[in-house]
Amino acid sequence: MTADDAPFVACCPDCAERTTASDPNEVVAFYRRHHAVTGHDVTWERMPSLETDLPADPDIDAVVAALDDSPVALGAVSAAASEWGWTVGDTLDAVHDRRLTGALWEPRDDHVALV
Numbered sequence: 001m002t003a004d005d006a007p008f009v010a011c012c013p014d015c016a017e018r019t020t021a022s023d024p025n026e027v028v029a030f031y032r033r034h035h036a037v038t039g040h041d042v043t044w045e046r047m048p049s050l051e052t053d054l055p056a057d058p059d060i061d062a063v064v065a066a067l068d069d070s071p072v073a074l075g076a077v078s079a080a081a082s083e084w085g086w087t088v089g090d091t092l093d094a095v096h097d098r099r100l101t102g103a104l105w106e107p108r109d110d111h112v113a114l115v
Contacts, residue, residue, distance in 0.1 A: 008024050008026070009044075012040045012043075013041075013043055017038075019042075021075075024074075024075025025074060028075045030042065041088065041089040042088040043087050047082070054080055060077065060081070060091070060098050060104070067080060072111060074095065074112060
């Protein structure tokens, strides 16, 4: 798959490593591998437009609710949060924090839902 026909494209701004994907969770997997080796974060370059409006203020719970899939893929949450300028790592950290407070749960790997 080339970057021209991939719906999801992300890259590392530090070393210009880039990935293309047909599924948003493939970008999350790329981030985890890349971050484990380099310590770098990953930013979104392209993703399909959202069918819904997101709040102006960053709110992970609102993103999960707005995406209207239950459970929602972490990659989709991250792609949506990139509209606030968040990296993949920023989003995963926020999701982790919300899971620890009991607001979100992970019914299956790399998918979250509101409690």
